[in-house]
Amino acid sequence: MHLSGPLSGKWTATSLGLLSILSTVISPAAAVKEHDFKKCNQSGFCSRNRAYADHALAASSWTSPYTILPESGAFKDGQYQATILKTINDNGDTVRLPLTISFLESGTARVTVDEEKRQKGEIKLRHNSKARKERYNEAEQWVVVGGLELDKKAKVDSKDKTQFTVKYGPTSNFEAVVKFSPFSIDFRRDGASQIKFNDQGLLNVEHWRAKVEKAPEPEPEKKEGDEENKEGEQKDEEKKEEPQGPDESTFWEETFGGNTDSKPRGPESVGLDISFVGFEHVYGIPSHASSLSLKQTRGGEGNYEEPYRLYNADVFEYILDSPMTLYGSIPFLQAHRKGSSVGVFWLNAAETWVDVTKAKDSKNPLALGIGAKTSTHTHWMSESGLLDVFVFLGPTPKDLTTKYAELTGTTAMPQEFAIGYHQCRWNYVSDDDVKDVDRKMDKFKMPYDVIWLDIEYTDDKKYFTWDAHTFKDPIGMGEQLASHGRQLVTIIDPHIKNVENYPVVAELKSKDLAVKNKEGNIFEGWCWPGSSHWIDAFNPKAREWWATLFKYTAFKGTMENTWTWNDMNEPSVFNGPEVTMPKDNLHDGNWEHRDVHNLNGMTFHNATFHALKSRKPGELRRPFVLTRAFFAGSQRVGAMWTGDNTAEWGHLQASIPMLLSQGISGFPFSGADVGGFFGNPDKDLLTRWYQAGIFYPFLRAHAHIDARRREPYLMGEPYNTIIAGALRLRYSLLPSWYTAFHQAHVDGTPIIKPMFYTHPSEEGGLAIDDQLFVGNTGLLAKPITEQGKESADIWIPDNEVYYDYFTYNTVPTSKGKTVTVDAPLHKIPLLMRGGHIFARRDRPRRSSTLMKWDDYTLVVTVGRDGKHAEGDLYVDDGDSYDFEKGQYINRKFVFDGSAKSIVSTDLEGRDTKSIKEGDWLKKMKGVSVDKIIVVGAPSGLFAGKKEVKVESEGKTWTAFVEYNAPEGGRAAFAVIRNVAAPVGADWKIDLS
CATH class of the missing domain: 2.60.40.1180 (Golgi alpha-mannosidase II)
Known part of the structure; x- marks a missing residue:
């Protein structure tokens, strides 16, 4: 059944189910339902890796089972290649893991661990799945745009039977001490340890294994005295110190919220502990509604119980002060103390969790030359893919952002209008409504550059169309805006309504450009239009087709001052697990969605960015595209915002550390909905939010469909005058904002900067x-x-x-x-x-x-x-x-x-x-x-x-x-x- 309008037509069991989904999603009174999103103990691989860590850290004689085979190693032209042997049982059986350590000209080091036994090819695994068997290894193609030149001056400085040391970096003051058994790496600057890999022995690469169907064990024959012996047997079990191996209950299938993930490749997670020696403060890994300086995640007063989660999701009315996942993910983390900044970039697009703990150094820190007494230990866990980590040894915050930008690119140079004020709500109800807002902003002398249209402008939620009753003359609307130097943004989401007589979905199907389910058939899910299909923007042919839809001749009613908003691109699937796409869905190349989930929003954002560059031959203009979901590299193609916040003082407070975190993590063109998306701010809150919002790199007011109208001129005096003054302050300073954007475009420098970034030697500013x-x-x-x-x-x-x-x-x-x-x-x-x-x-x-x-x-x-x-x-x-x-x-x-x-x-x-x-x-x-x-x-x-x-x-x-x-x-x-x-x-x- 297909809906006409938001929820109309004949009510069937299916449509009533959708009504239930939508009522949950759009109710402004309902806070986020945490139980709709996994905790670590509900995510099989996270639970296993945390249990692995618990055992390793608790056991007095724990030794990591990962060892470099020394005779397999070779160092040439700045790169070391060898094989790690993972011992998998008491019989001495091993798995071979190819290791590559690359030392780059920039001074960045890269450590990659793959798995030798995985075979390439599209092979049938389970449940008729066509998923590929090898580990996903294409994230680099989407994320990394430069900075991979090897440092041929790097050299092995010393070597013995247990370890070797490589000196590298522009002044050869960086060192990597690689220990063979157990495998670990100590990254040093000027002789002092800065970052350590596998120092705690938590490296864990879940190797490929065939599923063995176990025959059900026969019921034991009851004998006299069984009941009496049961208690004694239980006590014997409790006395065993060694675990009996990982919990296999989620190896091959996992269920959450009524959805079952078939997991045809079995367990394949990667985990690693990364220690920051002498660093008490760590930052980054956005996006979370949390403090800039990350909190510990293993409990205790003021700390979190859960790891920071990186898994792009449509989190409705997100809660504050939480490590809970949000809409985007950047796995770039940096540590800072007086006189030193270092960082790591974890290149993995699968679901990822990061534990953060802090501990007093057991040794005298002065002996290490660092003068700090607390170290931060992080534990990274990803569901699939390679273990692929870049290491930055600073020593300044600017060194980190510059070197990271060399790898992933810098923020796109925006059009100047894009850093002005944007006026939005869900929804302006007609073209006359848009023109009226435009006139009244002028009447009350409030500058603005862009007005936005949410989903209701379309014909029945069909993108690239207009509602003929409410938007009768989109060209006339656009011309009025253009006469005042203003722009229009229309929303275009990745879900395409599955309905007859809609050419876009017909072409999506006929050209075979949609995401597939695990059987290789087109995936159907539910979103705003009801039954929908999703464009697979990993497919180059899909991206080519997508570009044709934005041409002025195709998307009639758009003009040179029309731009685009990509929402819901996590992707949001209302009836999917955790309100997103099943992990066993398939993308171009038959990669599972689990492998590329955090990249998905970026690929769609990228497709739209390039589509806007080709709307008309010879029109070489910088596009503007806003995205909700993002990953490392998304900064190259537009702006982001922090999603569905709420009209509360706490959300206003949270916006500043969230945006500072975005800035130091390479995506500075960021903002938060001024006024709060949900709810109705009082006049003082709205006024203060505008006064804060003028310091957001991306400045947009936005409101929910059920929120009262709150265009800034509706507040009355003295609020109108105060808000207008704030906006005029932003506009008067646009030359300086544009200069800051240019600096960000050149070398990745944040546009708004926290105290630790501008004054790295002042310990009093590290947590501000x-x-x-x-x-x-x-x-x-x-x-x-x-x-x-x-x-x-x-x-x-x-x-x-x-x-x-x-x-x-x-x-x-x-x-x-x-x-x-x-x-x-x-x-x-x-x-x-x-x-x-x-x-x-x-x-x-x-x-x-x-x-x-x-x-x-x-x-x-x-x-x-x-x-x-x-x-x-x-x-x-x-x-x-x-x-x-x-x-x-x-x-x-x-x-x-x-x-x-x-x-x-x-x-x-x-x-x-x-x-x-x-x-x-x-x-x-x-x-x-x-x-x-x-x-x-x-x-x-x-x-x-x-x-x-x-x-x-x-x-x-x-x-x-x-x-x-x-x-x-x-x-x-x-x-x-x-x-x-x-x-x-x-x-x-x-x-x-």
Whole structure:
């Protein structure tokens, strides 16, 4: 039965079942049902690996059964290859595991363990399954885009019968000490241990085995005295110290929530303990609604009982302070302590759990040269695939993000509109509704760039269609938006409605491009449209077909200002196990879904990204695609958001550490639904959320279909004015945000940065996750996230001077101290760190597109020494890929009190006169730095001065100066007006 509208038509048992599913999913009053998602003890491989760890750590004489066969090893051109023997029983039987340790030019090391016995090919295993038998080994093809060049200068420094040492890295100060028996690796920097593999002996590679059907054991014949002996036998069992082997009950089949996973390949998990020696704080592995510094997961006060889980899932109304899985996964974890940062990237796309424990070092840490007394031990467990781990030895947080970016890529350079404000709800009910919101945002002087349409715009939940009754004129709607410089985003999900007379599903079937079930037939599940099929974006032919659907001639009603939102791509399957796809489904190449689950959302996101690049021949524009599900590498193709949050103060608080975690994990273009998706925020909460949201790299308000309308202009005064002021602050700072995005695009630097990232030597900041720096601006924000709070306690990481952004007051504080600043409802706690220069555009506009040719203001915050400040500005056309051809402006600004000057030069040292100018660069010649505000202005340079000399391109002219002496707590400041210095040219202001 197929539904017409959300839930209409003839009611059958099937449709009533779907009604039950949907009522569970869309009820705004229902919190997430934790029992719908597995705990570790309900996941067979996690339970087995945890039990393995319990036994290994409890046994006084435990020895890991994994040994390198020394004679099998060879080191050549920066790579070591050998065979690990796993002893599997008391008879000495072994399994051979090929080992590769690669030392890369970047200084990153890679350790890969496979299984020799698995045979390639598509073979029948069980239940008519066509799943492949070997371990999944194609994650690298999706995730890694560079940085794999071997370090041919790496060399074996020492070797004996028990171990060998490799020296590697750009300065050869990294070492890997590889021990043969039991197998382990100690990664060192400057002679001190940083990361250890298998130090606790938890390496576990569940090898291939044929299923042996056991005959039922006959009932023993009852004898006299049996009952009396039973208690004694039970006591004898309890006395046995050694376990009888792993629990085999979930080897070949596993049931959860009424769904059965056939597991045709049997047990095949990989597990490994990774220890961070002397590191108390570890970060990363998003996404979880948890603190930035990860908590322990083996119980105890303030800790979790469950491991952090990485298994992309549609978690409805997620709970806070939990290691529970969410919508996306990035298995990149980093550890930090004063003077050192290290990290690991676990390249595995299957369901993964990570235990985190901390322990005092048993040895004197000073003997190791590290000065710390606590180490963090992590235990990684994945259901299938290779054991494939990259090791980064830092030593700084920036080293980690840069080297990780070399492997997985950097965030895509966005269109400039994408970093403006996005207005969304489920759902704007008609094209007239959209146009009315557009007009009212202008009426109340609230800037925005994008309005969004959720699933109700379609004809009966059929994507690439419009509801002819409510969206009668999508072109007219799009044209009105375009006339105001605005964009439209429409939702396109991966589930395709299974109904007759729908060409998209007909083609999906006829071209055989859908995900299959375990028998190799097209998989059918339930989602918003009812009965649905899922595009298999792992299939290159499916991706080619997908691109044809987005062409303007195919998706009629879309225009050049129409973009895309990919939701539900975990994938969400309402009647599937854990609200997702069965693990024994099959994808292109007959890989099981269990192998690629966490990659699935990324492949769909990628397919849409490339589809938008080919909508019309010759239209080379940067796409915008938002995704809910993601994996390592997703940053290359768009933005993400944290999913279905709730209109509660706790969710506002949680958004900041969640987004900081995304940033340091390589996916900085991230945001959270402003106002909360579920529920109805009161006016104070909504206002504070906008004030926090302007510091999200991706800024979007969104609301559930059952939530009251809450467009920001509906709040009334004084809220309207306060929210409009917050949005205008975001828009005035767009040049600096865009510059930060460019830096992220170049080298993976986070856009918003936690304290440990900017001040890695300050131990007091290692666990702080409620304040942030924006790019390289020196802007330090501490959003108010508590109800009724009218002040902010801001931790100051250094001895530099800090100024209030709005008043220029000097903040009285010192390094490592906390300063309390007033923050009534209308005030955003925002400080400016001395020593920086950042750019603004101060003329209020209704969209970023309309700001394109406005002049700039530079804000100079003079450092405590009164002599220095610097910053940068990156500008391009904000739309095309011409920046890859040199069509951009990248300036460095320096205030030098000693030289008595403010200077602009090309940041890269380019001879900009030699660049062939396109239309955009030519037009930018008319855009200038119009005003410079110098906060903390030295009186010796500015007091009594009325004008200064400006020099550029052989010409000299005068700009006017207004000096304001310090007053009360306010610092001195000077305003240089009518600077008229071309933003793309070299220039100098002489302050002598």
